[in-house]
Structures are given as structure tokens and as C-alpha cells.
Amino acid sequence: MDFIHSIPQGDRRALARMLTELENDTPSGRKALDELFLHTGKAHLVGLTGPSGCGKSTLVNALVHHLRIQQPDQSIAVIAVDPTSPFTGGALLGDRVRMRDLALDEGVFVRSMATRGALGGLARSTQAVSMALDAAGYNPILIETVGAGQDEVEIASLAHTTLVVEAPGLGDEVQASKAGIMEIADVLVVNKSDQPGADNLKQALEAVLEMGYANQVHESQGKQNSPAWIPPVLATVALDGSGVPELAGVIGEHEKWLKENGEWEKRERARLTAWVEKLFREAVWQRWQGERTNREVEQAIEQVMERKLSPYQAVKRLLKK
Amino acid sequence: MDFIHSIPQGDRRALARMLTELENDTPSGRKALDELFLHTGKAHLVGLTGPSGCGKSTLVNALVHHLRIQQPDQSIAVIAVDPTSPFTGGALLGDRVRMRDLALDEGVFVRSMATRGALGGLARSTQAVSMALDAAGYNPILIETVGAGQDEVEIASLAHTTLVVEAPGLGDEVQASKAGIMEIADVLVVNKSDQPGADNLKQALEAVLEMGYANQVHESQGKQNSPAWIPPVLATVALDGSGVPELAGVIGEHEKWLKENGEWEKRERARLTAWVEKLFREAVWQRWQGERTNREVEQAIEQVMERKLSPYQAVKRLLKK
Numbered sequence: 001m002d003f004i005h006s007i008p009q010g011d012r013r014a015l016a017r018m019l020t021e022l023e024n025d026t027p028s029g030r031k032a033l034d035e036l037f038l039h040t041g042k043a044h045l046v047g048l049t050g051p052s053g054c055g056k057s058t059l060v061n062a063l064v065h066h067l068r069i070q071q072p073d074q075s076i077a078v079i080a081v082d083p084t085s086p087f088t089g090g091a092l093l094g095d096r097v098r099m100r101d102l103a104l105d106e107g108v109f110v111r112s113m114a115t116r117g118a119l120g121g122l123a124r125s126t127q128a129v130s131m132a133l134d135a136a137g138y139n140p141i142l143i144e145t146v147g148a149g150q151d152e153v154e155i156a157s158l159a160h161t162t163l164v165v166e167a168p169g170l171g172d173e174v175q176a177s178k179a180g181i182m183e184i185a186d187v188l189v190v191n192k193s194d195q196p197g198a199d200n201l202k203q204a205l206e207a208v209l210e211m212g213y214a215n216q217v218h219e220s221q222g223k224q225n226s227p228a229w230i231p232p233v234l235a236t237v238a239l240d241g242s243g244v245p246e247l248a249g250v251i252g253e254h255e256k257w258l259k260e261n262g263e264w265e266k267r268e269r270a271r272l273t274a275w276v277e278k279l280f281r282e283a284v285w286q287r288w289q290g291e292r293t294n295r296e297v298e299q300a301i302e303q304v305m306e307r308k309l310s311p312y313q314a315v316k317r318l319l320k321k
Numbered sequence: 322m323d324f325i326h327s328i329p330q331g332d333r334r335a336l337a338r339m340l341t342e343l344e345n346d347t348p349s350g351r352k353a354l355d356e357l358f359l360h361t362g363k364a365h366l367v368g369l370t371g372p373s374g375c376g377k378s379t380l381v382n383a384l385v386h387h388l389r390i391q392q393p394d395q396s397i398a399v400i401a402v403d404p405t406s407p408f409t410g411g412a413l414l415g416d417r418v419r420m421r422d423l424a425l426d427e428g429v430f431v432r433s434m435a436t437r438g439a440l441g442g443l444a445r446s447t448q449a450v451s452m453a454l455d456a457a458g459y460n461p462i463l464i465e466t467v468g469a470g471q472d473e474v475e476i477a478s479l480a481h482t483t484l485v486v487e488a489p490g491l492g493d494e495v496q497a498s499k500a501g502i503m504e505i506a507d508v509l510v511v512n513k514s515d516q517p518g519a520d521n522l523k524q525a526l527e528a529v530l531e532m533g534y535a536n537q538v539h540e541s542q543g544k545q546n547s548p549a550w551i552p553p554v555l556a557t558v559a560l561d562g563s564g565v566p567e568l569a570g571v572i573g574e575h576e577k578w579l580k581e582n583g584e585w586e587k588r589e590r591a592r593l594t595a596w597v598e599k600l601f602r603e604a605v606w607q608r609w610q611g612e613r614t615n616r617e618v619e620q621a622i623e624q625v626m627e628r629k630l631s632p633y634q635a636v637k638r639l640l641k642k
Contacts, residue, residue: 030633033631033633034631034633034634037628037630037631037632038628040628041628127632265626268626269622269626272622272625272626272632273622275632276618276621276622276625276632276635276636276639279632279633279636280636280639280640281606283636283640284605284606284609284640285602285605285606287640288605297597300597301590301593301594301597304593304597305586305589305590305593307358307359307361307362309358310354310355310358311358311448311593311596311597311600312351312354312355312600313355314597315597315600315601315604318597318601319601319604319605319608
């Protein structure tokens with residue numbers, strides 16, 4: 001993988017090739033990241049999540065355009081994580097097409113990744129891919145994922161700054177599942193804010209936040225001296241760019257807040273710890289799988305099916321080997 | 322845990338006590354299940370999933386009432402899995418209150434369980450709890466979970482029959498994330514079918530299903546001789562019971578289909594295999610965690626933070642111990 005040495009110098013083809021290796025989790029991809037890891041730790045990782053139909057892709061597009069005009073020397077990367085479903089492949093691809101004009105800009109790198117499970121779950125290699133983009137000098141790196149349960153928690157553990165995007169007209173927005181999302185939002189965005197119901201949605205989100213933060217502030221009273229970050233609720237119309245400069249401003253402020261209050265390092269540590277833990281679990285599991293034979297497992301399952309062993313007893317037997 | 326011997330005889334207090342042990346994953350809970358596991362394998366596990374607001378709890382209520390009148394000698398259990406969120410605890414509790422009248426029926430056992438993560442994920446002990454209810458003679462066992470990403474996949478791997486419940490007016494229903502849910506549905510239910518938009522929703526669901534099954538039939542052509550199960554789309558109004566007898570009928574037909582075509586055993590095997598695998602992974606992980614010291618892990622993370630080791634290299638070092 002000699003080509004990787006040109007990645008920090010901006011070789012897009014070398015980068016694309018390496019990302020493919022990382023997506024397939026090949027030994028050479030891992031080796032390349034071992035070398036490039038030294039160059040990571042600079043990029044601001046910004047996660048965007050929200051229900052389909054809220055206009056995330058359009059918002060990412062508008063945000064990138066704005067940032068490129070503001071800081072023309074700064075390259076930006078976008079990772080778009082798509083749920084893989086035989087039923088919807090087409091529709092989501094269509095969504096991505098809207099990002100196509102970004103691809104004409106040499107200072108923007110867009111990577112689409114499929115989640116390889118049936119439903120939800122960030123693509124397994126998102127961590128590795130974002131590190132490679134970091135090493136290649138892209139900053140910020142925007143990571144977009146459809147809001148479906150588990151994803152948001154993962155995006156929050158991956159990103160420094162998490163944006164939760166909502167839009168009016170998508171149904172009963174402030175619901176149980178959504179309320180959980182609030183807990184991970186650093187910034188809330190009401191997109192399509194020119195449409196009916198936007199003001200109500202914004203107020204509802206603010207009310208939920210207020211409720212939640214009233215509890216939290218109560219809980220952490222006197223525990224820390226640094227100023228708390230209260231997630232702001234912003235209104236945007238991604239299609240015409242309204243509110244996008246303000247959003248970019250808030251993202252920058254959050255980065256500043258993270259760095260000035262020790263939160264940046266805290267989140268870096270949490271992210272890298274989670275990654276190491278995950279890789280370690282996988283490695284331990286693989287090693288064990290190599291040591292037990294399929295026959296032993298099949299026999300244990302057969303005895304569970306016949307109710308001769310309970311699942312707990314089956315595991316004990318497998319562990320004894 | 323001598324009291325467990327009265328569980329197969331219908332001792333509700335002993336059962337409730339055992340479920341608490343299982344929820345806390347205590348050694349005595351595991352031991353009790355080892356003994357009771359012999360009595361399992363009879364119950365039809367029916368999973369219900371769908372977005373909040375679709376009326377799942379009301380539908381479960383109506384379904385249980387109907388089944389109890391049809392087969393008064395047959396006890397029924399309901400497991401209601403709630404997402405735990407500091408913001409919504411109250412609202413969801415309110416939802417559960419609607420099930421309260423079921424609690425007056427001695428032939429019905431209702432158990433509420435919290436998912437112990439921030440978002441999504443079936444309660445860890447749902448498998449064990451449903452086995453205990455099975456051993457206690459409840460049949461069917463209805464397992465209700467809010468539709469939020471990962472949950473549905475888990476419910477499908479746990480249940481013999483999976484119902485996906487939708488309702489008009491909850492937004493753009495046939496979306497990417499929803500389309501994935503179709504893949505796990507054995508039966509689709511349009512609840513609140515007296516409300517505007519119900520017919521459109523039903524047609525949209527049928528169209529998505531048709532598309533999906535056209536692909537699947539194409540793929541599996543000639544691979545099997547047993548008749549395929551085409552998920553039907555049913556309309557219900559849980560509040561007044563419309564469509565509920567038909568739904569109960571379809572659930573019974575699905576059970577019959579499963580048993581006549583070898584699918585019941587296949588799903589049992591898949592479910593128990595997944596459970597054993599999960600327990601085994603946990604056990605292996607715990608054993609390893611005992612063998613490495615926190616200090617070693619901290620040192621490895623520190624070197625990753627300082628970019629002296631990549632995450633892959635850190636894992637290699639931890640594995641060498």
C-alpha cells in the first residue's frame with residue numbers, strides 16, 4: 001500500500017482506494033491506518049441525524065457550500081451512511097444524487113457507505129473511514145445518517161458535535177423515540193422552517209429541552225465549574241440557504257466550547273476507548289470461535305432444542321472446552 | 322428458589338418473583354430457568370412492533386380480550402417493553418395504564434420491562450422472561466415493543482410471528498426506515514383504520530409488500546416446495562374491536578403455517594441459537610475482562626490518544642497478554 005503516502009498530500013484516488021480497503025476491513029487497510037493514524041486528531045467530526053424526509057442531505061449540501069465560500073482553503077468531507085434495504089435502495093440513491101454537485105468541487109470529498117445490517121447500525125467501518133479522512137486533512141468531516149433508533153447513539157459517540165435535524169409535517173415529532181434523541185443533540189435544527197407547523201415544532205423542541213435541562217442542571221449542581229452547553233434550536237430552509245450561516249456559526253461555537261472546556265479531549269477519549277473496546281471484543285470473539293468447533297456448537301444447540309440443556313447450561317459446557 | 326416449583330401450577334406471585342430475578346440476571350434466576358427450561362417450547366410468541374402513536378397497547382388489549390373470550394381456559398401473557406427515557410417515562414406509563422383492566426383477569430399476566438439502554442434495544446432479559454412465561458403455561462405470549470430501529474430486528478428474531486402495526490396520520494409512513502420493517506413482518510396491521518388516510522396507507526403497504534415479494538419469489542424460485550407465507554395487510558380499529566377477530570384468526574393461521582411447513586422448528590432453532598450465541602459472547606467477554614487489568618487498558622488508550630498506537634495496534638497489544 002505504498003500509495004497511502006500520498007494521502008496526506010491530497011491524493012484523492014489513493015484516499016478512495018484506502019477507504020474501500022477500510023470498508024472491507026482488509027489487513028492491508030488496517031495496516032495503512034496504523035501508519036496514517038499519526039496524522040489524525042485534527043478534524044472536527046460533525047454528525048447529522050434525523051428522520052428521513054427532514055432534508056438532511058440538502059442541509060449538508062447547503063452547509064458545505066457555505067463553509068467552502070467562507071474558508072476556500074479548507075477541504076471538507078462528507079460521509080453519508082445509508083441504510084441498506086432491498087426495497088429502498090433506489091429511493092435513497094436518488095437522495096444522494098442531490099449531493100452530486102458537491103462532487104465537482106475539488107475541495108470536497110463525498111463518500112457514501114451502506115450499513116451492512118438489515119436495519120439501523122452505523123456502517124461498521126465509519127470510525128476507520130473518518131480517521132482516514134482526518135489524516136487526509138479534511139476538516140470538518142460531516143457524517144450524515146438516517147435517524148433510526150440505534151444509529152443516533154452511535155453517531156453521538158463518534159462525533160464531536162451532533163446535530164439532530166427535524167422538520168414539520170413528518171408526524172408526531174416529539175415522541176418517545178425522539179425524546180431519546182434529544183439526549184444526544186448538541187444542536188437542534190428545524191429544517192423546512194418556511195412550512196406550516198415549523199414554529200410549533202420549534203417551540204415543542206425547546207420545551208422538551210428545557211424540561212430535560214432543568215433536570216440535568218439540578219443533578220449536576222456544583223459538580224463542575226465550566227459553563228454548560230445548552231443545545232440551541234435553529235431554524236433553517238436548506239433549499240434556499242436561510243439560517244445556514246447561523247448554523248455554521250453555532251457549529252463553530254460548539255467546537256470552541258468543546259476545546260475551551262476540556263470536552264474535546266473527553267469526547268476524543270470516549271470515542272477512541274469505544275473503538276478499541278469494540279475491536280477488542282471482536283478480536284477476542286474471533287479467537288474463541290477458532291477454538292471451538294462447529295460440531296460442538298451444533299451439539300449444544302441440539303440439546304437446547306431437545307430441552308436437555310438450558311441456554312445457560314449450554315454456554316457453560318461450551319466455555320469448559 | 323423452592324418457590325419456582327409452583328410456577329408451572331400457575332402461582333402468579335412465584336412467577337413475578339422469578340421474573341424479577343431474571344430481569345436482574347441473578348445466579349438464582351439463571352438456576353431457576355435451568356430447571357424450568359424443560360417446560361418450555363409450547364407457547365406461541367407473538368411480537369408486535371410499530372411507531373408510537375399507532376395504538377399498539379390498545380390493540381394488544383383488544384386482542385387479549387378477544388382471545389380470552391374465545392378460549393377461556395387458555396392463559397395469556399403480555400410483555401410490554403418500554404424505552405427508558407428520563408423525558409418520557411411519564412407518558413409511556415400513561416400508555417400502560419390502558420392495559421390495567423387486563424390485570425383484573427386472573428388468566429392474563431402483564432409484565433412491563435424497561436430497555437436499559439439510552440435508546441432502542443430490547444430489554445436484555447426479554448428472552449429469559451418469555452421462557453419463564455412459557456414454562457408457566459401462558460400461550461400465546463404477546464411481546465409489545467415500540468418501533469425504534471434495532472428493536473424490530475430483535476423482536477423478529479425472538480418471536481414466532483411478528484406483527485408490524487401502522488396507523489394513518491403519523492407522517493410519511495412508507496419511508497426508508499419503515500421499509501426495512503416490512504422485511505420482518507409476518508402480518509401487517511393498519512390500526513385506526515376509521516381515520517382519514519387509512520385506505521391510502523393500506524394500499525401503500527400492499528404495494529411495498531408486492532414489490533418486495535416479487536423480488537423474493539424470483540430469488541427463491543424452485544428452492545422450496547412448501548407454500549410461501551405472503552404477509553397479509555389487515556385493517557383494525559382497536560378502540561372498538563373492529564378487525565380484531567380477523568387479526569386473531571390470521572395469527573392462528575400463521576402458527577398453523579409455521580408448524581405445517583417446518584418453519585416453527587426453524588425459527589425455534591434460530592432463536593435459541595441466537596440466545597446461546599449472545600450468552601456465550603457475554604461470558605467469553607467477561608472472562609477476558611477479568612484477565613486484563615484496568616491499568617493495561619488505560620495505558621493502551623493513553624497511547625492511542627497520543628497517537629503512538631493505532632486502535633488496531635492497541636488491540637494487538639491487549640490480546641498478547
